[in-house]
Amino acid sequence: DAGVIQSPRHEVTEMGQEVTLRCKPISGHNSLFWYRQTMMRGLELLIYFNNNVPIDDSGMPEDRFSAKMPNASFSTLKIQPSEPRDSAVYFCASTNVGGAYNEQFFGPGTRLTVL
Amino acid sequence: AQKVTQAQTEISVVEKEDVTLDCVYETRDTTYYLFWYKQPPSGELVFLIRRNSFDEQNEISGRYSWNFQKSTSSFNFTITASQVVDSAVYFCALSEVGSGTYKYIFGTGTRLKVLA
Numbered sequence: 001d002a003g004v005i006q007s008p009r010h011e012v013t014e015m016g017q018e019v020t021l022r023c024k025p026i027s028g029h030n031s032l033f034w035y036r037q038t039m040m041r042g043l044e045l046l047i048y049f050n051n052n053v054p055i056d057d058s059g060m061p062e063d064r065f066s067a068k069m070p071n072a073s074f075s076t077l078k079i080q081p082s083e084p085r086d087s088a089v090y091f092c093a094s095t096n097v098g099g100a101y102n103e104q105f106f107g108p109g110t111r112l113t114v115l
Numbered sequence: 116a117q118k119v120t121q122a123q124t125e126i127s128v129v130e131k132e133d134v135t136l137d138c139v140y141e142t143r144d145t146t147y148y149l150f151w152y153k154q155p156p157s158g159e160l161v162f163l164i165r166r167n168s169f170d171e172q173n174e175i176s177g178r179y180s181w182n183f184q185k186s187t188s189s190f191n192f193t194i195t196a197s198q199v200v201d202s203a204v205y206f207c208a209l210s211e212v213g214s215g216t217y218k219y220i221f222g223t224g225t226r227l228k229v230l231a
Contacts (some may be wrong), residue, residue, distance in 0.1 A: 033216060043206065043221040056216055091160065097217050103150055106160035106221065 002026070004107035006092050012113045018080040021110045025094030026072055033104060034067055034077050035091040043091075049075065049099060082114045117142045119209050121222035128197050129230050136192040136225045138207030144168075146212040149183065149190045155203040163205075166190065187204070197229045 003034040005024040013019055025032045033048040047057040048070045057067070064083070071077040079086055089111050118141040120172050128134045140149065150164040164174065174181045178195045194201050204226045210217040 031164050033219075042223050045218055048216075048218065055140075056218065089158065093160075095217070103161060103162045103165045106152075111158075 003104055004092055004094050006090075006107035008110060009108060010111050010113075011115065013082055014084055014115050016081045017114075018078065019082045019086075019112060019114075021077040021079075021090050021092075023075045023077070023084050023092030023107060023111070025075070026105055027073070027093070028104075029094035030072070031095050031097045032069060032075050033093040033095075034075070034101045035093065035106075037089045037091060037109070038087075046077070077091045079112075082112075087112055087114050117193055117209055117220045119207050119220050119222035121205075121207055121225050123225045124223070125226040125228065127228040127230060130199060131196050133193060133195050133201060134197050134227065136194075136205050136207075136227065136230075138190045138192065138222060140188050140190065140207070142185045142188075142211055144213040148212065149191045150208040150210070151181065151190075151192050152208065153203045154157065154208045154224070160206070163192075177186040182198075194227075197227075199229050199231050202227060202229045 004026055007022045007028045009058055014105040031050045035043050037043050037048055044059055046059045047067045048055055052069045067077045089107050089109045091109045093106045094103045120139045124136055132137050149166045149170045151160045153163055164181055180193045182191045204224045206224045208221045210219050
């Protein structure tokens with residue numbers, strides 16, 4: 001079974017451009033998480049969805065960041081306009097939240113560089 | 116407030132040595148889960164183990180073992196007879212069930228270097 005799929009794996013863009021990161025969770029999972037990893041701040045949770053509904057977006061740094069989950073098999077994280085300080089690795093993770101408490105499975109990440 | 120502390124920023128060992136990675140957590144919840152993840156140089160995050168707060172049994176999986184002690188709020192990870200392939204950053208994480216959010220709080224990670 002395929003794991004969490006993220007695209008692109010690498011993105012280099014210029015300051016001010018719009019960036020869209022994509023994630024396909026593991027089939028059957030009902031919760032999806034977006035994280036950002038930097039040397040300075042470590043792993044930070046940005047937002048998470050349960051059954052396609054955003055539950056907690058308190059980690060989204062500012063209005064330039066937005067995330068959507070139009071269906072159970074796809075989510076996007078958009079940064080508009082991008083800034084150099086947004087450079088980081090962005091991870092998507094999914095899990096099945098229900099009677100049992102399950103671990104999150106992470107995608108390979110998208111390495112974003114904003115020049 | 117919930118918090119995870121991995122005080123060891125970096126550890127270097129010689130191959131075949133045993134090494135223990137420390138994880139200390141803080142929570143007010145009585146029901147919570149603890150996790151360990153491995154991040155090798157390739158960058159992906161690999162799940163290693165999950166432990167709930169009611170299960171204090173130690174666990175062994177091959178060369179890996181985990182020691183969970185609620186009395187000291189610790190969930191330490193030991194690699195026996197380390198190998199070069201164990202070189203990675205290891206993260207400990209906490210999730211409080213009572214919060215109902217299923218959010219993880221990650222420690223800052225411990226970078227393990229195993230030298231041949």
